[in-house]
Amino acid sequence: MSSPLHDDTALRAPPIAFDNSYVRLPPQFFADQAPTPVAAPQLIKFNEVLARELGLDVETLKQNAAAIFSGNELLPGSQPIAMAYAGHQFGNFVPQLGDGRAILLGEVKDRNGKRRDIQLKGPGPTPFSRRGDGRAALGPVLREYIVSEAMHALGIPTTRALAAVTSGEPVYREEVLPGAVFTRVAASHIRVGTFQFFAARGDTESVRTLADHVIARHYPEIRDRKNPYLALLEAVADRQASLIARWLHVGFIHGVMNTDNMTVSGETIDFGPCAFMDAYDPATVFSSIDRNGRYAYANQPAIGQWNLARLGETLIPLIDSSVDAAIDLANTVIKAYGERFQAYWLAGMRAKIGLVSEEDGDLDLIQSLLATMQQQNADFTLAFRRLAALAGDGDGDGDGGDFAATFNDPQSVAPWLERWRERLARDPQAPAARAEAMRKVNPAFIPRNHRIEQAIEAAVEDGDFSLFEALLKVLATPYQDQPAFAPYAEPPLPAERVLQTFCGT
Ligand code: AMP
Ligand code: MG
Numbered sequence: 045m046s047s048p049l050h051d052d053t054a055l056r057a058p059p060i061a062f063d064n065s066y067v068r069l070p071p072q073f074f075a076d077q078a079p080t081p082v083a084a085p086q087l088i089k090f091n092e093v094l095a096r097e098l099g100l101d102v103e104t105l106k107q108n109a110a111a112i113f114s115g116n117e118l119l120p121g122s123q124p125i126a127m128a129y130a131g132h133q134f135g136n137f138v139p140q141l142g143d144g145r146a147i148l149l150g151e152v153k154d155r156n157g158k159r160r161d162i163q164l165k166g167p168g169p170t171p172f173s174r175r176g177d178g179r180a181a182l183g184p185v186l187r188e189y190i191v192s193e194a195m196h197a198l199g200i201p202t203t204r205a206l207a208a209v210t211s212g213e214p215v216y217r218e219e220v221l222p223g224a225v226f227t228r229v230a231a232s233h234i235r236v237g238t239f240q241f242f243a244a245r246g247d248t249e250s251v252r253t254l255a256d257h258v259i260a261r262h263y264p265e266i267r268d269r270k271n272p273y274l275a276l277l278e279a280v281a282d283r284q285a286s287l288i289a290r291w292l293h294v295g296f297i298h299g300v301m302n303t304d305n306m307t308v309s310g311e312t313i314d315f316g317p318c319a320f321m322d323a324y325d326p327a328t329v330f331s332s333i334d335r336n337g338r339y340a341y342a343n344q345p346a347i348g349q350w351n352l353a354r355l356g357e358t359l360i361p362l363i364d365s366s367v368d369a370a371i372d373l374a375n376t377v378i379k380a381y382g383e384r385f386q387a388y389w390l391a392g393m394r395a396k397i398g399l400v401s402e403e404d405g406d407l408d409l410i411q412s413l414l415a416t417m418q419q420q421n422a423d424f425t426l427a428f429r430r431l432a433a434l435a436g437d438g439d440g441d442g443d444g445g446d447f448a449a450t451f452n453d454p455q456s457v458a459p460w461l462e463r464w465r466e467r468l469a470r471d472p473q474a475p476a477a478r479a480e481a482m483r484k485v486n487p488a489f490i491p492r493n494h495r496i497e498q499a500i501e502a503a504v505e506d507g508d509f510s511l512f513e514a515l516l517k518v519l520a521t522p523y524q525d526q527p528a529f530a531p532y533a534e535p536p537l538p539a540e541r542v543l544q545t546f547c548g549t
Contacts, residue, residue: 059101062121062150065159066232069257072242072250074125079115079147080168080178082225084212086110088509089189089516091206094229098154098162098206113207114225115147115167122149126170130244131237131304132354134338139244141237141304142172145180148233159261161233162206165226179215183500184547185224186512188315190499192228194491194519195312200290201283202312203230222504231311234258236355237304243358251358262309273362274373281352281381283310288348289388292341293396294490295321295424299331299545301339301347303354317545320490322535324417324424330493330545345385353378395485396428397464398435398478401471409467413460420451423535427451428486434461435468436479487522489529491515493545494536 066074087110095102111117118124126143133141147167154160165188166180185208195202211223234254242250252273259267259276266275287310291298298305299317307313317331326342334340339347356374364370393410394402417427430447444461448454473481499511518529526532536542 057101058120059104060119060121060150060162061099061152062119062123063153063159064121064123064150065257065261066127066148066151066161067123067125069253070250072128072247073254074127074148075142075171076124077126077147077170078118078124079164081116082114082168082211082213082223085114085116085209085225086212087113088186088208088210088224088512089205091193091204094204094206096155098152098160098229100152109207110209113164113227114209114211115164119149124149126172127233127238128172128241129235129237129304130241131235131302132240132351133302133304134334137240137244140172140241142241143170143233144173144176145170145178146228146233158231161228161230163228163230163233165228166211166223167225177215179211179213179223180226181215181217181221182210182224182504183221184316185226186500186503187318187496188226188228190496190512190515190519191315191318191491192312193516194522195296197520197522198294198487198490200294200296200312201287201310203228203307205229230307230313231309232258232261232307233313234308235304235313236306236308236351237302238308239355239358240303248361252362255359255362258308271363271373273359274377277352277356277359277363277374278377278380280308280310280355281377282384284348284352285345285381285384286310286388287312288344289385289392291344292389293392293485294487295324295341297321297328297330297339297341298344299329299334299339300547301344301351303351306348306351308355316547319493319496319542319545321424322492322541323421324414324427326414326418330543332544332546345382345389348385349378349381352381392485395481397431398468398473398482399471400473400481403467403470405467409460409463412463413457416451416457416460420453420456422450422452422457425487425490426533426535429483429488429533432479432482432486435482436475484523488525488533489518489522491519492532492536493542494540495532497542 090109092102124147126147128142130139131141146163146165148163151159151161169178189205189208192202192205206229207227209225213223214220215223255273255276263279266272269275297319305314319330321328328341329337356378360370363373394406427450434447448457451457495515499515502508502511518532
């Protein structure tokens with residue numbers, strides 16, 4: 045209700061309490077750049093739960109969400125910038141990439157006191173756009189919304205989706221597509237490629253400034269270590285080892301693990317051509333541009349190490365005044381990443397097959413299951429979910445039931461089941477507790493590629509967002525059986541299978 049008395053809007057707390065640290069870094073770190081307004085923004089989705097977690101004024105934002113999350117209206121306290129970065133793309137170094145279609149609006153401290161970036165994707169050109177238009181198409185925006193929120197619900201560190209808006213403008217790719225703007229939230233948008241940007245220019249002082257910023261922001265516990273820059277490399281390596289292991293545990297294929305798409309915070313970022321595997325095959329590749337399988341499912345841990353080596357190179361001058369000594373130290377850390385990854389991966393796989401104890405033969409047991417899954421075309425997600433059921437129900441008639449039915453020849457997995465049961469007999473957990481624990485690490489629901497494509501098609505062709513909404517709903521609790529959504533747990537029919545994904549830039 046309006047009051048006749050004067051109401052000074054400038055005195056009200058702004059709906060987003062921006063507190064921007066990156067703009068306080070030296071000018072070579074970014075370019076000032078405001079979003080370019082769009083014709084007719086319309087809100088698709090605003091993530092109120094996340095907004096509350098960030099401490100934002102949800103009610104005020106809701107009144108003007110389309111204008112704010114398209115970049116048409118800039119809120120007080122926002123200091124919009126495009127960040128500078130470089131990167132190895134498919135192994136080739138590009139000394140200048142940068143935010144070509146993204147603008148950082150600013151940072152907030154969330155409810156837990158953690159600093160988070162709020163960034164628009166698709167807000168128009170920046171000094172880093174090269175020949176690009178700085179815009180995003182609706183399809184990739186929906187894909188990132190669905191998959192990043194699904195990753196979060198799966199418990200995997202990831203950037204988040206705060207909002208999606210259609211722009212009311214076309215974007216011109218191979219075809220004319222509806223435009224959209226996506227609002228991304230990240231612990232930070234600092235990448236391996238951000239370090240490379242300065243290292244490639246021989247600007248060691250900026251590398252040091254960036255490293256100090258990253259330590260203060262993401263790894264304050266290492267600040268007082270004897271060699272904080274070596275500790276930084278180690279900390280990033282540890283987070284990436286853990287992250288990539290978790291991708292493998294749910295069948296996630298990032299698709300474009302260029303060094304500019306690897307965060308130093310350890311969050312998953314950039315959902316361009318990503319996809320989840322249906323039938324288990326370690327060589328699975330979806331991205332249309334990944335012709336040699338560089339970023340195939342099973343190559344991801346090794347690529348993680350390759351990217352960390354590139355980060356290590358940028359830190360050499362900070363690690364030790366003797367280059368040889370610095371290289372030795374960095375190499376020790378990069379080699380140890382392999383063991384860390386293996387430990388994270390094995391721990392997660394043990395949990396997936398229901399083990400809380402450890403035996404030397406466990407690795408072989410796990411590999412034997414995976415090999416049978418691969419030979420027999422078993423659906424990765426469905427098989428593990430049904431294994432959980434098997435662990436709880438006891439054996440029944442001992443034929444492996446629904447679990448075995450996910451293999452082309454259900455009999456093929458019988459010898460493995462026998463080994464597994466022998467092993468479970470030496471594991472202390474009771475069957476019901478084991479089944480319960482297994483359900484918490486073996487999701488019933490993943491964002492299956494064919495479902496994402498169906499949701500995108502309905503939205504792009506018919507303006508129908510109901511499949512998008514349904515996917516968000518079912519994927520919000522992926523470890524719970526949701527009988528109403530049972531078809532979403534199923535792999536695609538042969539005619540539904542999606543074999544390729546596209547970057548969508
Ligand atoms: P990505 O494939 O998202 O990792 O992007 C790689 C680089 O290309 C980044 O520097 C992006 O900012 C830039 N880029 C991608 N799409 C566009 C676009 N439509 N306009 C301008 N720059 C873009
Ligand atoms: Mg990128």
